[in-house]
Amino acid sequence: MxxxxxxxxxxxxxxxxxxxxxxxxxxxxxxxxxxxxxxxxxxxxxxxxxxxxxxxxxxxxxxxxxxGPSNISSVLADEEFLDGLWISVKYLLYTVPTGLVIGMLLALLSHRRLRGIKVFQAIFSSTVATSVAVASVVFFGLVNPKIGKFGDVSFISLAKADSALRGVALTSIWQNVGLTFVIVLAGLQAVPDAVIEAARVDGFGPLRRLFRVTLPLISPTLLFLIVILMIFGFQSFAPMEILTHGGPAGATETLVFKIFQRRAPGQISEGSVMALGLFGLTFVVTLLQLTILNKRVHYGE
Amino acid sequence: MAGVEFKGVWKRFGDVVAVEDLTLEIIDREFLVFLGPSGCGKSTALRMIAGLEEPSEGTVSIGDEVVNGVDPRDRDVAMVFQSYALYPHMTVYKNIEAPLLTRPMEPPDGGAPRKLTKEERAVKVKEAAAILGLEAYLDRKPGALSGGQRQRVALARAIVRRPRVFLMDEPLSNLDAKLRTQTRLELVELWRRLGITFVYVTHDQVEAMTMASRVAIIAEGRLQQLGPPQDVYERPANLFVARFIGSPPMNTFDAVARPAAGGMVAQAGAAVVPLPAGLGVSPDQAVTVAVRPEHLHITADGPLDGIVRSVELLGHEQHVIIEVSGELMVIRQPSEEPDPVLGTTVRLSPELGRLHVFDQASGLRVE
Incomplete structure (x- = not known):
């Protein structure tokens, strides 16, 4: 060349x-x-x-x-960790479904063209913009046994070990409602009007339309919400700290709360293992949700 | 089976009038096309038949029954949407089956109307799928279909229940040109086969001309003319219809009617065009004279003169664009005719019997 x-x-x-x-x-x-x-x-x-x-x-x-790793296994098998895990799971059960359903209902009700509906939409979504700490203080004023307006309602009484977690959960529910509302409303607005109209002409009543058409079409949104609400639920800390300090008798000591308690140098090792356990747990739960629910979720075209 | 009747129907959205005093009878089993430019209110009229909009005033009837305030599901109509509006999360089978789920209807083997069993629904779904050639796609979801196939699913979903009235809102506008031509033929075929009243909305005059039993031309919320496509083409009721129907559109020029020896003439500047005998124009009446491109010819002694500006060759015909006193006119002639030379002055003569004359003030046709 x-x-x-x-x-x-x-x-x-x-x-x-x-x-x-x-x-x-x-x-x-x-x-x-x-x-x-x-x-x-x-x-x-x-x-x-x-x-x-x-x-x-x-x-x-x-x-x-x-x-070494034996530290990890011994802490994760310990009653303290399992107890905290159980309280966290109960907390999820109290907060996620209730917040999701109420927020969804509000979104469905306010997804319509009405004069002034924007005002209601702003009110319903306002809880998203409120800090957890502020929300917790507000509920402190509502459900505290000494000063609260609803302090003597036994179902949510913070003074008793078997009901305190429900009282604490109110804060998270209240915040979840706003988040769910905003995201579900956005999901609803993305559903084409013509599809809903086709369902009306096809003879679907309001309930059938909701369950057969609207909800399947916003299912990706709902999946996202469930995942995110569960993560938020696992990470909840401020409501327990402000309302009960984990009491009475440790009844509201969720996993994160227990981790926070173990921040002294002598306990930080145990706390770190718990944090790793929580991380692993969140990871696995999210992965499971995504794989199981993904099969039932419709992602459109 | 049923006709549809609009009686003095108005529809307002806030201050906007979408449909203005519409009175129209759609005959049982006809193929009626609402034709008009976009935003003229034709879709709103269709949606009032479906029950998706309620009239602000007046009544809509299906059959002998006034359906104002009746829920869409109790109207026994079916509708094909421009976007097809299929349920994206359901298979084709489930999509077609959807209208059968809630309403009592006649079972496949005859008898009194009731809710169908799963097996009876399967018979109906397969029948509708067969009519539209969808048997192979029943297990697919709409996302896995082409535009033409989706459109067929929308049609199948609409015909599966044999509704009294079949409504279509621009169903062909999302298809490519070739498929549109083919589907046009199939829709007419379907209409003949089903013997159901079709109400069809479009802005495309070719669709209206080729499919309609009658065309209702709508502009700015008002009904402009109602009649068979050929009538509308040959005798447009007003200037709007004259200019809207036909491609290339009609040539028009403003003139004044004058009496002359042997009848009335239209005088536009120096040009004098004789008008058909017996035309109801009075002397000095301001008129607009219109003539279709195929009825205007280049001749040696025509009353109009103009300069040849361009020639468009289309293969089977040619369009000659001529500037006549500042206005462009189009002549449509066979391609065998000699090509006029650009820039030369030619004389034009319209066919006398093919002139359309409109009163300038009202825009209405003068007979």
């Missing part, structure tokens, strides 16, 4: 390679901020969590002792 023939081929190759490197550098530099934020606030803490779970501070507090 002659030199004159190969030269014009080589030149663009070199240029292409250098431009590719430049492009890659640009790409990574654009990704860098996200990587740094994730690294500092996500992966590093996770690494520390695993570290804390595997090591324990020594007696003098100036070094660490390796305890």
């Amino acid at each position: 002659s030199l004159s023939a190969s030269a014009p081929i080589q030149a663009p190759t070199r240029r292409r390679r250098s431009s590719r490197v430049r492009e890659a550098l640009l790409g990574y530099s654009l990704l860098a901020p996200a990587f740094i934020v994730l690294g500092v606030f996500g992966y590093y803490p996770l690494y520390r969590l695993v570290h804390f779970a595997l090591y324990r501070p020594n007696r003098f507090g100036n070094g660490e002792v390796y305890v």
Whole structure:
């Protein structure tokens, strides 16, 4: 091959390679901020969590002792963890279905063209914009046994161990209603009017229309909501902290609450294992929901 | 089987009048087409038959029954939507079966109307699917079908129950041109076969001309003309219809009627065009004269003159565009005719018996 023939081929190759490197550098530099934020606030803490779970501070507090995976299994099998898990699960059962159903009903009721409906939509969605702490204080004023207006309603009484969790759950339900409302309403607005009209002409009454057409069409939205509400439920902390401090007699000590209690240097190892357990649990539950429900969910065309 | 009647029907959305004083009788078993530009109120009229909109005033009847306030499901009508509005989460089978689920109806083997069993519904679904050639797709979901197949599913869902009235809102507008032509033929075939009243909304005059028993032309919420397609084409009732129907559209020019030896003439500037004898125009009446492109010819001694601006060759015919005192006129002639030379002045003569004359003030046809 002659030199004159190969030269014009080589030149663009070199240029292409250098431009590719430049492009890659640009790409990574654009990704860098996200990587740094994730690294500092996500992966590093996770690494520390695993570290804390595997090591324990020594007696003098100036070094660490390796305890190994046996630490993890012993903590996860311990009654404290299982107790917290059971309370967390009960908390989910109290908060997720109720908030979901009420929020959905409000969304269905206000999904119509009426003068002034926007006012109601704003009111119903306002609980999303309220901080958990503020909401908890509001409910403190409502259900506290000493000062609360509804402090003596026995079903939600914070003073008794068997009803306190229900009282605490009210805060989460109230907040879930707003979140569900906003997301379901958006889902409803994405359902084509013509499909609902076709169902009317086809003879479907309001209930059949709801269960056979509307709900299947917003099922991806509902799946998303169930996943997110369960994660929120597992992570709930402020209502217990503000309303009951985990009491009475530990009846409202959810998993997150128990983890928070174990933040002292001597207990941080146990708390870290619990946090890892909660992480694993949330991960598995979400994965299960996505795989099981995905088969029943319709994602449109 | 039933006809549909509008009596003094108005529909207002806030301050907007969508349908204005519509009185119209749709005859049992006819193929009636509502034709008009978009936003003219034709879809609203159709939706009032379906019960998806309620008239602000006046009555709508199906058969002998006034259906104002009657829920769509109790009207015994079926509708095909422009978007087809299939249930995306159901299979084709379930989509077609949907209208059979709730209403009592005559079982396949005859007898009094009642709710059908699952097996009886299967018979009806298969029958409708067979008519539209959908047997192979019954287990698919709409997402896995082409546009034409979806359109067939929408049709099958509408005919499965044998409704009294079959409503269609621009059902062909989402199909490509070839499929549209084919489906047009099939719709007419379906209409003959079913013997049901069809009410069809479109903005496409070809669809109206080819399928309709009668066309109802609507503009700005008002009924402009009602009649068989050929009548509407040959004798447009007003200027709107004259300009709306026909492609290329009618040529029009403003003129004044003058008496002359041998009858009335229309005078436009220096041009004098004789008008048909016996036409009900009075001297000095301001008129608009219209003539279809196929009824205007280049001749040596025509009353109009103009400059040839362009020639469009379409294969089977040619359109010659001629500027006549500032206005463009179109002549439609066989392609065998000699090509006129661009920029030359030619004389034009309209066929006397094919002139349409409209009163300028009212826009109405003068006979």
